[in-house]
Amino acid sequence: MGSQIALPLWAVVILAVLAVLAVVDRILMPSVRWALRRRANRAIEELNTHLRLHIQPFKLTRRQVLIDRLVFDPEVLHAAEEYAKEAGVPREVAMEKVKRYAGEIVPSFSAYAYFRIGTRIARSISKMLYRVRIGYRNDDALAAVDPASSVIFVINHRSNMDYVLVTYVAATSSALSYAVGEWAQVWGLRGLIRSMGAYFISRDSREPLYRKVLARYVHMATAAGVTQAIFPEGGLSRDGRLRPPKFGLLSYMVAGFDPLGPRDVVFIPVAVNYDRVLEDRMLTSAANTEPGKKPVFGFNAAVFARHFFHHVWMALRGEWYRFGYTCVSFGEPVSLRKHTAEANIDFRLLAPEPRHAEIEKLGNKLMEAVGRVIPALPVSLVSAAMLEAGDKPLSLLDIKERVSGLIGELEGRGTYVHIPRADRDYAITVGLRMLTLRHLVLEQDGSYRANPEELMLLKYYANAIVHLFENAPQAA
Incomplete structure (x- = not known):
């Protein structure tokens, strides 16, 4: 009973490390996880008091639990059986695919x-x-x-x-x-x-x-x-x-x-x-892709x-x-x-x-x-006015008159038009400045006209609100 066993130092070190790991894994880690989870749940409960739509328990469920629920869903299991029969593969192969898709x-x-x-x-x-x-x-x-x-x-x-x-x-x-x-x-x-x-x-x-x-x-x-x-x-x-x-x-x-x-x-x-x-340029260039071909966005x-x-x-x-x-x-x-x-x-x-x-x-x-409820913004409004004018040069006053007419028409139909600072002149100036800085609209001697080489981009921005004129929908 009183005999002693001699162990090499390296074995004692390994046993000590394993003992420490066991204590951490079995005693300390569960306590830490519980404390963190409790703190997180409290934070989410407090957060839910400030949100109109609460975070549902489903979103907070552990990911592996959701994956298991999805993998063993009756309809998924039936689909896996059908796949195995049609593909002529073992059921286990089909289930591995299901697990990969769920993951x-x-x-x-x-x-x-x-x-x-x-x-x-x-x-x-x-x-x-x-x-x-x-x-x-x-x-x-x-x-x-x-x-x-x-x-x-x-x-x-x-x-x-x-x-x-x-x-x-x-x-x-x-x-x-x-x-x-x-x-x-x-x-x-x-x-x-x-x-x-x-x-x-x-x-x-x-x-x-x-x-x-x-x-x-x-x-x-x-x-x-x-x-x-x-x-x-x-x-x-x-x-x-x-x-x-x-x-x-x-x-x-x-x-x-x-x-x-x-x-x-x-x-x-x-x-x-x-x-x-x-x-915008990448999208409008893709608009010219031949029908049936998938555009490449490199x-x-x-x-x-x-x-x-x-x-x-x-x-x-x-x-x-x-x-x-x-x-x-x-x-x-x-x-x-x-x-x-x-x-x-x-x-x-x-x-x-x-x-x-x-x-x-x-x-x-x-x-x-x-x-x-698509909002009409300054660039879309000015783009629509410039396209309406075609090749005809417009003075700043002409542009403001045309855009004001479009704004009045949209507001009459209940469409939301964003007017920065509640100032129509400022809104039109901001939209025109954006287009001239990008050279979609050219300015010469106080006159403005659509850049013939950039008509596709002008149409792109005008098209954002074109349905509001065509169908005259009522906004909410």
Whole structure:
């Protein structure tokens, strides 16, 4: 009993290290995790008191738990069985694909990353590049939305700045969950985007198994009340006009909707416009791509560096202006429960073709609601006036007269027109200055005319509001 055992020093060191690791792993780490989780829950509870739309428990669920729920969803399991039969592969191979797809799609939301990092970066970038303004707010209508509803912001897609801008503008309402494409699958950026609640999708994938996994995740998030934001156009507008909507994500959100269930789905139209879109030249050049061919948006480091340092040099000389105004307007909320009641339909009971037709009607209705509240900005108004004049040179007085006529027409139809400083002359001067600085409009001896070589860009900015004249919609 009293005998001694001699051990080498290196063995004693290894045993001591293992003992310390065991104590840390089994005693200290669980306590630290519990303390951090408790602190995070308190912070989120306090944060929810300041948000109109609360952060739902679904967003706070551990990522691995969500992945497991998605992988073992009955519909996903059935889709995996069908895939294995059709492809002639073992079920285990199909399930490995499901796990990989789920791992790619499911985000890892962090309230700290979203509100402390993401929204602050979004605010800084937005205010550095633009004068950010809010058009129609619709506060009363938004306040009337049931907090238990699943709220979906439906946004037109003008620029990749849309993600940044809407995140900043909506920061006081809720944490938005976006669907982002492969462009964000970049090392370093991917983790940040995922921690902000965004989920990655492959827009070009037509594989039924992938589509089923994506559909079930979107359905799970919508059913759990997660606040989301979608861009129904599916891509950036190349000519400035609203693009016809695509219905993939929308169909996933509404296909399993229960009109008698406890949770409504409410769509909020959001319209964005810019005095200058960062990608405008790239987009208008892509508009000339032959039908059926996918445009190639290449990144040219030399061109980027040239423009970047040119703007830095202008700033140092005091000649740099922000890229004009950007404005966000909110339309009248559309209740899916009310929509299905008026149409006397239940998406769950419809056959595929009638269901697709009804979803198409809903998508067009939402895009029309977005179009009604697109704000008219100085550059769009001056561009429309210059295009109306054709080759005819205009004096400053002529331009002000034409733009004032357009403003009066739009305001008569209830459209929101952003007039900086409540001064029409100043608004027109600001819009004209933006266009002359970029040489879209040429000035000679006090006369102005559209630059014949830049007509496509002028049309791009005029097209942002052209539907407001053609259809004369009433704003919310």
